Amino acid sequence: MAEDKDLFSDFVDYLNEEGIYDFDFEEFLEENLECDDDDDDDEVEESMKNMDIFLSYIDKTIRDFETNNNLMLNPKRMCDFSKVYETVKLLVKDDKKATVTQKINEPYLTMGCITVISPNIIIKNPQTFVKLINIADTFEVFPLTNGKTQMNFGFNDMVIPLDKTKDK
Amino acid sequence: MINIVDVINEVVEMGTEDFAPVYKLNEKSFEIFKQYCKVIESLFEENDVKGFSAQANEDDMTMKLSFECSYFRIDNDTKTKAAAVFRRCLSMNVAWLEDELMEISFTFPPLWERA
Structure with a gap:
């Protein structure tokens, strides 16, 4: 649970650093990272946008890990x-x-x-x-x-x- | 959602009629096989299955289950389930059907024995 909280606050820090203030957490969690067939184009686009932001965060986290550690x-x-x-x-x-x-x-x-x-x-x-x-x-x-x-x-x-x- | 066990029941019933009187169904093997089918069903629920077929091979009495899907993935959560099923089968086959569609087949040991 503590790890989840850390991940969440890290993600919020990342959004602030990148100047992303319109990330819809509720929708992101509700959609469960998937689009339904009956979603309209705007909903799909919004989901994709959220996913892109989240993937960028994961990418940055891994790159930071690689840069900041002797591997x-x-x-x-x-x-x-x-x-x-x-x-x-x-x-x-x-x-x-x-x-x-x-x-x-x-x-x-x-x-x-x-x-x-x-x-x-x-x-x-x-x-x-x-x-x-x-x-x-x-x-x-x-x-x-x-x-x-x-x-x-x-x-x-x-x-x-x-x-x-x-x-x- | 597909119901594998219903299809299997039908195929095995037809196979038992066709193979009689030389071969008879081994009820114990069939019960175990149905348990494995339920595991396969749950395994494929997470992967978008477009079609399913079951076939009893009259040459060697084996059962072949085929799934048509566009993607199949096993991760740490589903590994144990998948291993239990794969370990039970005689062979596995992954064949290309068309763009974004492939067929994954499992051949299982014979369910019928000499009467």
Whole structure:
């Protein structure tokens, strides 16, 4: 609860710093960050505007964290990341059309992502697949516009502040 | 909102008639399978599902559940549920259907056994 309050007051400070005085908190919370199909254009535009402001705040918070801390690669998460990357490559090795790529420290230093792109992703070993999902922080699948589907394994905490290395 | 269990009941009933008298339904496996269907239902509730189909494969007696959706995401809140279901299935398949639409299929072990 205390953390929520801090986040809220930080957000209010951010709005004041940026000179944003028309942020509609009530609507923002009521909308639950989503637009309904029956919303009219003005409501959708207002929701999008609120969301943009909130995302800018999140962006600034993360950039501040990256600037104000001495960071180092998190050995445990790097190890997890490599493990998942190598295993994913093995899982889709029979699929000649599949490409597996990895990105670390993009768009933020703390983030990492392993991506599989293929027209038809077949997982024949769900037991192993479940272990990979459990290691990663997020898992998502979506269709692309080029006839392929994309599967992402997202990782957080790829870098950590130096003073926290003992805990991780 | 889709009701997976109703569809499953219908498909399994038809399958049981088709596969008889050589194969009969394993009631215990079916009850467990229905529990997993409920978990899948709740998993897909959070992801905008456009269509759902169930199919009993007469060659190997497996059950295939297919979901059409534009986005599927698992995070820390839904991880346990997803893991329980995925662990139970024999294979998973993600296929592109059209722009902003894909099909996610799960193949589950046979529900029928030799009579």
